[in-house]
Amino acid sequence: MSQALVLAVDVGGTNIRAAIINASGTILDEKRIQADLSQQDISEHEILSILSQFLLDILQTSEAIQAIGIGFPGFFMQDSGVIAASPNLPKLIHFPLAEKLTHMLGIPVKAQNDALCAAIGEHRFGAGQGKSSLLHITLGTGIGGGLILNHTPYTGETGMAMEFGHICVDYHPNARRCGCGNDGCVEAYASATSIADRYAEKTHIHCNTQEIFQSAMDGEIHAIEILAESGTYLGKAIAEAIKLLDIHTVTISGGVVGAWQFLYPHMLTSLNQHLIPPLKEHIHILPSSLGDHAGILGAASIAFEGIN
Amino acid sequence: MSQALVLAVDVGGTNIRAAIINASGTILDEKRIQADLSQQDISEHEILSILSQFLLDILQTSEAIQAIGIGFPGFFMQDSGVIAASPNLPKLIHFPLAEKLTHMLGIPVKAQNDALCAAIGEHRFGAGQGKSSLLHITLGTGIGGGLILNHTPYTGETGMAMEFGHICVDYHPNARRCGCGNDGCVEAYASATSIADRYAEKTHIHCNTQEIFQSAMDGEIHAIEILAESGTYLGKAIAEAIKLLDIHTVTISGGVVGAWQFLYPHMLTSLNQHLIPPLKEHIHILPSSLGDHAGILGAASIAFEGIN
CATH class of the missing domain: 3.30.420.40 (ATPase, nucleotide binding domain)
Incomplete structure (x- = not known):
């Protein structure tokens, strides 16, 4: 059986990065798209459409990907994957990002605040290990x-x-x-x-x-x-x-x-x-x-x- | 069988208060002694002597007391009951207050930072309930x-x-x-x-x-x-x-x-x-x-x- 892989996503203001990563934290492949998410009037639908299209393309390249994790600039309700609000994207209110994408992509999706993701990464794999x-x-x-x-x-x-x-x-x-x-x-x-x-x-x-x-x-x-x-x-x-x-x-x-x-x-x-x-x-x-x-x-x- | 009671102690700079308290947080009896703990050169031995004498007197008045809890002005190592240091009592370094008193009084003693005790009290019985x-x-x-x-x-x-x-x-x-x-x-x-x-x-x-x-x-x-x-x-x-x-x-x-x-x-x-x-x-x-x-x-x- 091949090793379990995940697709990790970092959503920034001007581009979205995605990487296929194994359990040791090794990045096997990395992709990036330009996407201007800094427009204040971007809707939930548009965000989901941009993300799902980008991620589906990558999912089709590897059957070993078993889950997706997303770091997103917003305030999340604990570890529910629900965005309570996002200062730069005011249309996102109580937006169940992880649940919606799980449904659209047919694979478990987790999501959390981007800075907290950086802390988690640094703690698990980096200087804070x-x-x-x-x-x-x-x-x-x-x-x-x-x-x-x-x-x-x-x-x-x-x-x-x-x-x-x-x-x-x-x-x-x-x-x-x-x-x-x-x-x-x-x-x-x-x-x-x-x-x-x-x-x-x-x-x-x-x-x-x-x-x-x-x-x-x-x-x-x-x-x-x-x-x-x-x-x-x-x-x-x-x-x-x-x-x-x-x-x-x-x-x-x-x-x-x-x-x-x-x-x-x-x-x-x-x-x-x-x-x-x-x-x-x-x-x-x-x-x-x-x-x-x-x-x-x-x-x-x-x-x-x-x-x- | 009579209800379980505890003896709760608040160690201040100029006096020590002790109260017999039931599980609902009702104070059944309260005692106070003057004790000048603000002297910088007070030793571990003196602290133990003052506390054990005061608390033994109270323990003898009620057989229902099953444990002692102490709020003390010092930095505690997690919930070990060990004082790492106390800014106002510099002679107390890595001082196992709870363990020493448990041994001297023959009853389980717990101890924690006084301000954290106030937070715990407010959370369990007060405005933070x-x-x-x-x-x-x-x-x-x-x-x-x-x-x-x-x-x-x-x-x-x-x-x-x-x-x-x-x-x-x-x-x-x-x-x-x-x-x-x-x-x-x-x-x-x-x-x-x-x-x-x-x-x-x-x-x-x-x-x-x-x-x-x-x-x-x-x-x-x-x-x-x-x-x-x-x-x-x-x-x-x-x-x-x-x-x-x-x-x-x-x-x-x-x-x-x-x-x-x-x-x-x-x-x-x-x-x-x-x-x-x-x-x-x-x-x-x-x-x-x-x-x-x-x-x-x-x-x-x-x-x-x-x-x-």
């Missing part, structure tokens, strides 16, 4: 978070736990405005978007974060400063989470991790400054060891749970 | 917190979860210094000590919080302002906890709850200001319904667990 609890931060266009407590993914009462990007790190009246409408959120200082915005404000040069990281590598002082400040703000936000949760291991994935050497020392200094003394021991802040595969490996992990 | 998850805040001389997640007390990896008093609510360079050594902690703004300090700074009148609450009732503007500000800072700190934990119910016990009518409206305004929109629904902030008995009823609850 073997840890009982893990706080995972996704540091990309936005900032998200996922929480593993005593080896179990934690969703909160309405699937909205770990809104890490919206931890307040600046109560000053001139604090930066965040996309959520509040001021001073860590996302407004340390996401890729904010890093590019802050660099442009300082230098009047508009470039993307990869170019800013390269400038920092080249010794450009403004790029180094902006990244140092981002590290400082991240450290503040992580300190708040540790004061509440007493978790020893923090892992970070996402594009901004590419600037780790410029972020990390400042993150650590500010973390130590804001933690209370007995909490300072034992804390490990680690970059993801899975690159941009944390989420898709977490989606594989929940798919395997459905068939075991 | 029936809720799956609960964030409980103790608002007294200091500010502490306890967390119930999915009906289970949450301790963190080293018993230090819910250091709620040290959530930062002010990153301004002139933020108030906290007892922990950091600046801007909510405890430096909203604890009984801080409320009295801030009132004295504003009015040059030194009085205790009860007198300040009375002044506010009498319409004294400075008292009302200080309490309103405390409510605002508490709301900020609660918002941070909810953004991470997505918990719907928050209960608050301790002496400062006496000023609820002056705190609550400002707490709610600032909570709503700092939460992200989808988290604003469903949140209930409630004063404890157990008065100053939340902790001792939680201690009773852990004692009953030991005999059931």
